[in-house]
Amino acid sequence: MSGSKESDGFTVVKSKGRNRKSKHNNTNRTTILAEKCESLDIELNLKKIQSAQEELNQSEFIKSFFELEAIKECSFEEMYCFGLGQMNTIISRFQTAFLLIIKERYSIDSKQCFVYDPVHCQDEKSLLEKLGFTVLEENTKCKQIFSKKSLIILPHCPKELTNNLLYENYKSKTVTNIILISNSISNVILRTNKEDLEKLCNVMQGVENAELVKENPIKNSFKFDDIFNDLSVHTFVQGDEDFLNKMSEPDYGDSDKELI
Numbered sequence: 001m002s003g004s005k006e007s008d009g010f011t012v013v014k015s016k017g018r019n020r021k022s023k024h025n026n027t028n029r030t031t032i033l034a035e036k037c038e039s040l041d042i043e044l045n046l047k048k049i050q051s052a053q054e055e056l057n058q059s060e061f062i063k064s065f066f067e068l069e070a071i072k073e074c075s076f077e078e079m080y081c082f083g084l085g086q087m088n089t090i091i092s093r094f095q096t097a098f099l100l101i102i103k104e105r106y107s108i109d110s111k112q113c114f115v116y117d118p119v120h121c122q123d124e125k126s127l128l129e130k131l132g133f134t135v136l137e138e139n140t141k142c143k144q145i146f147s148k149k150s151l152i153i154l155p156h157c158p159k160e161l162t163n164n165l166l167y168e169n170y171k172s173k174t175v176t177n178i179i180l181i182s183n184s185i186s187n188v189i190l191r192t193n194k195e196d197l198e199k200l201c202n203v204m205q206g207v208e209n210a211e212l213v214k215e216n217p218i219k220n221s222f223k224f225d226d227i228f229n230d231l232s233v234h235t236f237v238q239g240d241e242d243f244l245n246k247m248s249e250p251d252y253g254d255s256d257k258e259l260i
Protein backbone atom coordinates (compact mmCIF):
# COMPACT_ATOMS: atom_id res chain seq x y z
CA MET A 1 0.00 0.00 0.00
CA SER A 2 1.08 3.56 -0.54
CA GLY A 3 0.30 7.08 0.58
CA SER A 4 -2.02 9.46 -1.20
CA LYS A 5 -0.25 12.79 -1.60
CA GLU A 6 -2.19 14.83 -4.11
CA SER A 7 -4.32 17.92 -4.29
CA ASP A 8 -5.71 19.76 -7.24
CA GLY A 9 -8.31 22.14 -8.65
CA PHE A 10 -7.90 24.79 -5.98
CA THR A 11 -6.01 27.73 -4.57
CA VAL A 12 -4.85 27.76 -0.96
CA VAL A 13 -4.19 30.56 1.45
CA LYS A 14 -2.60 30.01 4.80
CA SER A 15 -4.79 30.86 7.76
CA LYS A 16 -3.36 33.11 10.42
CA GLY A 17 -0.95 31.53 12.83
CA ARG A 18 -1.81 27.92 12.03
CA ASN A 19 0.31 27.16 9.02
CA ARG A 20 2.70 24.78 10.65
CA LYS A 21 3.17 21.17 9.70
CA SER A 22 2.47 18.39 12.12
CA LYS A 23 3.40 14.76 11.97
CA HIS A 24 0.75 12.32 13.15
CA ASN A 25 2.40 10.14 15.76
CA ASN A 26 0.35 7.24 14.46
CA THR A 27 1.20 7.46 10.79
CA ASN A 28 4.13 8.27 8.61
CA ARG A 29 2.46 11.08 6.74
CA THR A 30 2.87 14.76 7.14
CA THR A 31 -0.38 16.65 7.41
CA ILE A 32 -0.61 20.30 6.57
CA LEU A 33 -2.77 21.82 9.25
CA ALA A 34 -5.45 24.36 8.56
CA GLU A 35 -4.39 25.50 5.13
CA LYS A 36 -7.45 27.24 3.89
CA CYS A 37 -8.78 26.74 0.41
CA GLU A 38 -9.79 29.95 -1.33
CA SER A 39 -11.52 28.52 -4.35
CA LEU A 40 -12.30 25.06 -5.65
CA ASP A 41 -13.48 23.59 -8.92
CA ILE A 42 -16.76 22.26 -7.51
CA GLU A 43 -17.88 20.26 -10.56
CA LEU A 44 -14.47 18.61 -11.00
CA ASN A 45 -14.29 17.63 -7.33
CA LEU A 46 -17.88 16.41 -7.38
CA LYS A 47 -17.04 14.00 -10.19
CA LYS A 48 -13.85 12.85 -8.46
CA ILE A 49 -15.72 12.12 -5.23
CA GLN A 50 -18.44 10.23 -7.10
CA SER A 51 -15.87 8.07 -8.84
CA ALA A 52 -14.06 7.53 -5.51
CA GLN A 53 -17.41 6.37 -4.11
CA GLU A 54 -17.80 3.82 -6.91
CA GLU A 55 -14.27 2.55 -6.36
CA LEU A 56 -14.60 2.36 -2.58
CA ASN A 57 -17.98 0.64 -2.86
CA GLN A 58 -16.35 -2.24 -4.73
CA SER A 59 -13.43 -2.59 -2.34
CA GLU A 60 -12.68 -5.38 0.11
CA PHE A 61 -12.11 -2.64 2.67
CA ILE A 62 -15.75 -1.50 2.61
CA LYS A 63 -17.01 -5.08 2.61
CA SER A 64 -15.07 -5.94 5.75
CA PHE A 65 -16.02 -2.62 7.35
CA PHE A 66 -19.74 -3.40 7.11
CA GLU A 67 -19.10 -6.85 8.56
CA LEU A 68 -17.73 -5.39 11.80
CA GLU A 69 -19.70 -6.60 14.81
CA ALA A 70 -20.22 -3.10 16.21
CA ILE A 71 -22.04 -1.74 13.17
CA LYS A 72 -23.43 -4.79 11.38
CA GLU A 73 -26.90 -4.68 12.86
CA CYS A 74 -27.04 -0.95 13.56
CA SER A 75 -29.32 1.83 12.52
CA PHE A 76 -28.59 5.53 12.90
CA GLU A 77 -30.83 8.56 13.09
CA GLU A 78 -27.99 10.92 12.32
CA MET A 79 -24.37 11.05 11.24
CA TYR A 80 -21.77 13.71 12.07
CA CYS A 81 -18.31 14.04 10.58
CA PHE A 82 -15.82 16.55 11.93
CA GLY A 83 -12.41 17.31 10.43
CA LEU A 84 -12.57 16.06 6.83
CA GLY A 85 -9.78 18.47 5.96
CA GLN A 86 -9.18 20.18 2.64
CA MET A 87 -11.64 18.88 0.05
CA ASN A 88 -9.12 18.88 -2.80
CA THR A 89 -7.03 16.03 -1.40
CA ILE A 90 -7.23 12.31 -2.10
CA ILE A 91 -7.64 11.71 1.62
CA SER A 92 -10.78 13.81 1.98
CA ARG A 93 -12.08 12.58 -1.37
CA PHE A 94 -12.13 8.97 -0.15
CA GLN A 95 -13.21 9.88 3.38
CA THR A 96 -16.15 11.81 1.87
CA ALA A 97 -16.92 8.83 -0.36
CA PHE A 98 -16.90 6.71 2.82
CA LEU A 99 -19.51 9.04 4.38
CA LEU A 100 -21.68 8.84 1.25
CA ILE A 101 -21.60 5.03 1.31
CA ILE A 102 -22.54 4.96 4.99
CA LYS A 103 -25.29 7.54 4.44
CA GLU A 104 -26.75 5.37 1.69
CA ARG A 105 -26.36 2.07 3.55
CA TYR A 106 -28.21 3.33 6.63
CA SER A 107 -30.62 5.55 4.67
CA ILE A 108 -29.76 8.63 6.68
CA ASP A 109 -31.52 11.73 5.44
CA SER A 110 -29.34 14.60 4.15
CA LYS A 111 -30.83 16.86 6.82
CA GLN A 112 -29.41 14.47 9.42
CA CYS A 113 -25.93 14.14 7.88
CA PHE A 114 -23.76 16.87 9.31
CA VAL A 115 -20.21 17.88 8.44
CA TYR A 116 -17.92 20.51 9.88
CA ASP A 117 -14.31 21.56 9.54
CA PRO A 118 -13.28 25.11 10.48
CA VAL A 119 -10.87 25.27 7.53
CA HIS A 120 -13.57 24.81 4.89
CA CYS A 121 -14.10 27.74 2.55
CA GLN A 122 -17.41 28.58 0.86
CA ASP A 123 -16.65 26.43 -2.24
CA GLU A 124 -15.90 23.41 -0.07
CA LYS A 125 -19.13 23.95 1.85
CA SER A 126 -21.06 24.22 -1.45
CA LEU A 127 -19.46 21.01 -2.68
CA LEU A 128 -20.46 19.18 0.52
CA GLU A 129 -24.02 20.51 0.25
CA LYS A 130 -24.24 19.37 -3.38
CA LEU A 131 -23.18 15.92 -2.24
CA GLY A 132 -26.08 15.81 0.24
CA PHE A 133 -24.59 16.91 3.56
CA THR A 134 -25.72 19.60 5.95
CA VAL A 135 -22.81 21.88 6.66
CA LEU A 136 -22.65 23.11 10.24
CA GLU A 137 -21.65 26.70 10.85
CA GLU A 138 -20.79 26.67 14.53
CA ASN A 139 -17.49 25.41 15.91
CA THR A 140 -18.67 23.39 18.91
CA LYS A 141 -15.33 21.58 19.26
CA CYS A 142 -17.52 18.50 19.73
CA LYS A 143 -18.96 19.81 22.98
CA GLN A 144 -22.33 18.50 21.87
CA ILE A 145 -24.88 16.24 23.47
CA PHE A 146 -26.15 13.44 21.25
CA SER A 147 -29.62 12.44 22.30
CA LYS A 148 -30.38 10.43 19.13
CA LYS A 149 -28.69 7.26 17.87
CA SER A 150 -25.68 8.87 16.23
CA LEU A 151 -22.71 7.77 14.18
CA ILE A 152 -19.84 10.19 14.75
CA ILE A 153 -16.81 10.14 12.51
CA LEU A 154 -13.59 11.94 13.44
CA PRO A 155 -11.06 10.87 10.79
CA HIS A 156 -7.56 11.53 12.19
CA CYS A 157 -8.85 14.44 14.22
CA PRO A 158 -7.32 16.27 17.18
CA LYS A 159 -7.59 14.24 20.39
CA GLU A 160 -9.40 17.11 22.10
CA LEU A 161 -12.48 16.53 19.90
CA THR A 162 -12.88 12.96 21.18
CA ASN A 163 -12.10 14.06 24.72
CA ASN A 164 -14.76 16.83 24.60
CA LEU A 165 -17.33 14.54 23.01
CA LEU A 166 -16.89 11.94 25.73
CA TYR A 167 -16.95 14.47 28.55
CA GLU A 168 -20.24 16.03 27.38
CA ASN A 169 -21.97 12.73 26.73
CA TYR A 170 -20.83 10.96 29.89
CA LYS A 171 -21.96 13.96 31.89
CA SER A 172 -25.37 14.03 30.18
CA LYS A 173 -25.62 10.20 30.21
CA THR A 174 -26.12 10.06 26.45
CA VAL A 175 -22.91 8.22 25.60
CA THR A 176 -24.67 4.96 24.75
CA ASN A 177 -26.35 6.77 21.83
CA ILE A 178 -22.96 7.18 20.18
CA ILE A 179 -20.95 4.98 17.89
CA LEU A 180 -17.64 6.70 17.29
CA ILE A 181 -15.26 6.10 14.39
CA SER A 182 -11.97 7.78 15.18
CA ASN A 183 -8.31 7.03 15.77
CA SER A 184 -8.14 3.99 18.04
CA ILE A 185 -8.52 5.35 21.59
CA SER A 186 -6.26 2.64 23.01
CA ASN A 187 -3.56 3.48 20.46
CA VAL A 188 -3.86 7.21 21.16
CA ILE A 189 -3.39 6.53 24.87
CA LEU A 190 -0.41 4.24 24.23
CA ARG A 191 1.31 6.75 21.97
CA THR A 192 0.67 10.00 23.83
CA ASN A 193 3.18 11.32 26.33
CA LYS A 194 2.17 11.68 30.00
CA GLU A 195 1.81 15.44 29.92
CA ASP A 196 -0.44 15.48 26.84
CA LEU A 197 -2.42 12.55 28.20
CA GLU A 198 -3.30 14.50 31.32
CA LYS A 199 -3.95 17.72 29.43
CA LEU A 200 -5.67 16.54 26.25
CA CYS A 201 -7.01 13.06 26.96
CA ASN A 202 -8.12 13.04 30.60
CA VAL A 203 -11.63 11.76 29.83
CA MET A 204 -10.47 9.27 27.18
CA GLN A 205 -7.97 7.87 29.64
CA GLY A 206 -10.58 7.61 32.42
CA VAL A 207 -12.98 5.81 30.08
CA GLU A 208 -10.26 3.40 28.95
CA ASN A 209 -9.05 2.70 32.51
CA ALA A 210 -12.60 2.06 33.70
CA GLU A 211 -13.13 -0.31 30.73
CA LEU A 212 -16.15 1.65 29.53
CA VAL A 213 -15.14 1.54 25.86
CA LYS A 214 -15.18 -1.35 23.44
CA GLU A 215 -13.07 -1.08 20.29
CA ASN A 216 -13.50 -2.81 16.96
CA PRO A 217 -10.42 -1.98 14.87
CA ILE A 218 -11.17 -1.20 11.22
CA LYS A 219 -8.90 -3.31 9.04
CA ASN A 220 -7.20 -0.99 6.60
CA SER A 221 -6.98 -3.06 3.44
CA PHE A 222 -7.55 -0.08 1.15
CA LYS A 223 -4.97 0.67 -1.57
CA PHE A 224 -3.75 3.80 0.24
CA ASP A 225 -2.29 3.37 3.69
CA ASP A 226 -3.04 6.86 5.03
CA ILE A 227 -6.78 7.31 4.55
CA PHE A 228 -8.44 4.71 6.79
CA ASN A 229 -5.47 3.71 8.94
CA ASP A 230 -5.54 3.45 12.73
CA LEU A 231 -9.32 3.85 12.91
CA SER A 232 -11.62 1.92 15.23
CA VAL A 233 -15.33 1.69 15.80
CA HIS A 234 -15.94 2.53 19.46
CA THR A 235 -18.99 1.83 21.57
CA PHE A 236 -19.40 2.99 25.16
CA VAL A 237 -21.14 2.04 28.37
CA GLN A 238 -22.28 4.65 30.85
CA GLY A 239 -20.07 5.05 33.94
CA ASP A 240 -21.43 4.94 37.49
CA GLU A 241 -21.76 7.99 39.78
CA ASP A 242 -18.29 7.42 41.19
CA PHE A 243 -16.81 7.58 37.68
CA LEU A 244 -18.80 10.71 36.85
CA ASN A 245 -17.75 12.43 40.06
CA LYS A 246 -14.08 11.78 39.31
CA MET A 247 -14.33 12.98 35.71
CA SER A 248 -13.13 16.56 35.41
CA GLU A 249 -14.03 19.05 32.70
CA PRO A 250 -11.29 19.29 30.06
CA ASP A 251 -9.18 22.43 30.26
CA TYR A 252 -6.61 22.70 27.49
CA GLY A 253 -5.41 26.13 28.57
CA ASP A 254 -3.67 27.81 25.68
CA SER A 255 -1.73 24.71 24.65
CA ASP A 256 -0.93 25.17 20.99
CA LYS A 257 -2.20 21.85 19.71
CA GLU A 258 -4.14 20.80 16.61
CA LEU A 259 -7.58 21.90 17.77
CA ILE A 260 -8.93 25.02 16.14
Ligand SMILES: C[S@@+](CC[C@H](N)C(=O)[O-])C[C@H]1O[C@@H](n2cnc3c(N)ncnc32)[C@H](O)[C@@H]1O
Pocket (backbone or CB within 6 Å): 031, 033, 034, 082, 083, 084, 085, 086, 091, 092, 095, 116, 117, 118, 119, 139, 140, 141, 142, 155, 156, 157, 158, 227, 258, 259, 260
Ligand atom coordinates in the same frame (compact mmCIF):
# COMPACT_ATOMS: atom_id res chain seq x y z
C1 LIG B 1 -5.00 15.92 10.88
S1 LIG B 1 -6.29 16.71 10.03
C2 LIG B 1 -7.22 15.34 9.38
C3 LIG B 1 -7.69 15.60 8.00
C4 LIG B 1 -8.21 14.34 7.27
N1 LIG B 1 -9.45 13.91 7.83
C5 LIG B 1 -7.17 13.23 7.33
O1 LIG B 1 -7.50 12.10 7.69
O2 LIG B 1 -6.03 13.52 6.96
C6 LIG B 1 -7.29 17.27 11.35
C7 LIG B 1 -8.50 18.07 10.90
O3 LIG B 1 -9.23 18.46 12.06
C8 LIG B 1 -9.77 19.73 11.78
N2 LIG B 1 -10.18 20.39 13.02
C9 LIG B 1 -9.43 21.10 13.89
N3 LIG B 1 -10.20 21.65 14.84
C10 LIG B 1 -11.49 21.27 14.55
C11 LIG B 1 -12.75 21.56 15.14
N4 LIG B 1 -12.86 22.35 16.20
N5 LIG B 1 -13.86 21.00 14.59
C12 LIG B 1 -13.77 20.21 13.49
N6 LIG B 1 -12.60 19.92 12.87
C13 LIG B 1 -11.47 20.46 13.38
C14 LIG B 1 -8.62 20.45 11.07
O4 LIG B 1 -9.06 21.59 10.37
C15 LIG B 1 -8.11 19.34 10.17
O5 LIG B 1 -8.75 19.37 8.92
